[in-house]
Structures are given as structure tokens and as C-alpha cells.
Amino acid sequence: MARVSVTTSEEQAVVIPRSREEAVAAFGAGDGVTVMGGGTILMPELTSGRVRPERVLLLGRAGLDGQKEDGARLVIGAGVRIADLMDAPEPLGTAARRVGDAEIRSQATLGGNLCATAGADYPRGDLQAPLIALGATVRSAGAGGEHVEPVEEFLAGDPSSRLVLEVEVPTDRRGAYASVGRPHAHSYTILAVSGSVGPDGSDLRLAAAGAGPKSVRLDGPDGDPASSAGVALADDALASTWYRKKMLPVLVARVLSDLKENA
């Protein structure tokens, strides 16, 4: 069936692709296209009038919501709801369980969380760091066709110029997660550290969410908490730089200890 296109009185086009191929074609090179997954981040912007997109791509019916195991990798569609990631490989599962509340988790999608930009005075995208820690890769479409790249490289680019199709996470790593408690269900992460090691306990990867506008990899030698020295820690309404600087090594130490205990 052809995609449904509706034009409102304000000349906003809404495109609802019915397949992955239609979604890729409708996104094109991404020029002037605003993508909506579950709507939990974008809808308040539209309702308040802070964002007035010309063309909105609603992905809910594009068939991007499947998950399948492929050897030691789990392939997760961009449209998979966060509620369906609560049992994903750690530390992704724990981070998913701590996103928002039950209704938000059943509306919000993996792709939306991955592409979330920082809010006015808080970071968003609490699943970015667990994905970096797991060494996940992103398959996306846009100018130049489909790319597959590590999550940290995807985030270092311009996520808004790409249409995320799926994310692949390894299922044979061990993970751990430690975070500062949230003041309430709708707070974004103040600071959280995600870590994982390979099946033989080597190849440690650590990443932090809430340290700045985007999640970052902590790439010090063997997770030396001093590695946090290179991270630009945010100073915002949720926590001061001073507080984050004190807490980051504590969270790193907890993750390392959990990874050792569960070896």
C-alpha cells in the first residue's frame, strides 16, 4: 500500500511509511525531515511550538520494531520500545528499566533514545552509554546509503542527518551499571557509568551518561578512574561539575567491582 501523506493547514507534511524501504526512501538524505519514533521527546516540542518541522516521518508503522539473535549478536530494530529492552544484555537492560516510567517506556523507542539531543538543561538519551560500553554498532540510512558504525562514532557525527534502522549488540559480554539515583521517575540520568568485558574478562569498555550533553566513552587504561580526567563534566541544574567529578570515580569503581564479582 502506498504511504499515507497528509498535509495540514499549516503546510506540515506527515509521512507514515509502511515498510523499512519506504522509510529509507522517504528519509532520503534527511534534508528538512524530522523523524518521530515514539514521540516522547518530540511531541512536547511540537505542542509548545518550539519545533515547527516542515516534514515529519512517523516511524511507528515502518516495521522497524523487530529483535532477532544472529550468532552472538542481538539485532534490535530502531522502533523497538524501551519496555522491550528491559531484559536486554547488561548494562542495556538495567538502563532500560530505569528510563522514565511504565507508560513512557512503552512509547519511547531505542532509535529515539539513541538520537536524543540534550535538553535545555539536562542530558537525554540514557541508553547511549550502555550501547557504547557494549561495543554496539548502528546501521543507518541517509546520504551515501546505508552505513554501519560504532555507536560512539555515530554520536560524534550528526545523528539528525541519519535514519537509524537497527542497532546490533553482542550477547556474549558481561556488563554492569552504576548510577546516581534519580530525584523522580521523569528525571534524566544525572550520572551513570556502564561497563562491559568480553567473554574472557578482557577488553574492558566503560562509558558515562550524564557527564555532558552526549554520552562518552571513558577510555583510560583498564578503566583507571583517573581516565575521567579527560571527560568534560557538565555543570547543570541537576548536578554541579564538582559533584559529578566526585561521583564519576565512585561509579567506575562500582562497575569494575561488579564486573569482577560476576566473573
Added chain:
Amino acid sequence: MNLTINGVEHELSSPPLGSLLAALREEVGLTGAKAGCQQGGCGACTVLVDGEPVRACLLPLAAVDGASITTVEGLGTPEHLSPVQAAFHQEYGSQCGFCTPGMLIATHALLQRTPSPSRGEIEDALRGHVCRCTGYVKIIDAVEAAANGATAASGAGA
């Protein structure tokens, strides 16, 4: 866009990127779901879409074309309260009432899924619903009462 709302079919002409909440309140005239924060953080607009509780303020109308919506008006009537509504009434689970529609819908969905929830499961299910009056204790008591069926029989007008 065509929606079935509380069992009645509607053809709506609200903007496709307007929220389901705005369409319900302003076009259909069902004002039970409340426009609180309008950014997903208060829970007062929660409705069922095809049986699942969602934030009506976070859903563009175009995304729910063809869906079946249940608002608080669809749970019961003043003469015949639903078991959940009767329990909230009897247990003093509502004061100013602004959060109550969202609480009722979330509780209804919880009990459909988990007929005998623990107190922790109730807290998890209602975690996204903000109440500035009750301190939550009586709300959670009401959910437990609804689950126990303690007030189902006495119901309305009690």
C-alpha cells in the same frame, strides 16, 4: 482519521501532528484526560490505546489512526462506577481529582495485566503519575482494595 473512542466510532479532523489529548478534549469533548504538563511528566492524560496505557499528550493523532481508545469516561458512569473507580471513591483515593483519571486508567491496565499486584508493583505502575494532594498512600490502598474486590460489590453511591 478514524478512531473508536469508548466504543463509539469517530472521524476526526484535528491536525495529524496535534496530540491525541488535544483531539479528545477539544474536538470530541471528552475532558476526563487532563492537560497537565503536556510533556509526559505528570500522567494526568493517560488513556488506553488498544488496551495499553499511554500518554495522550505524547501521541500525534496520525499515529493512532484506526486505534481503539479508552478514556476515563469509558471505564464507568456516575451511576455504575467501575470496580477501580468504586475503590478510589471508597478509599478516599482522590482529593482535587486532577490526577485521578490517569491513576484510574493506569490502575485499570495494571489489574488487567496483574490481577493481584504487590505494593511494589502498584508503585511501579503508578510511578509516572504525580499527585499533589494525597501523598499516594490512599491511592495505593485504593488499588489494593480494587485488586481484592473489596469494594467491587458495594460500588456506586457508597
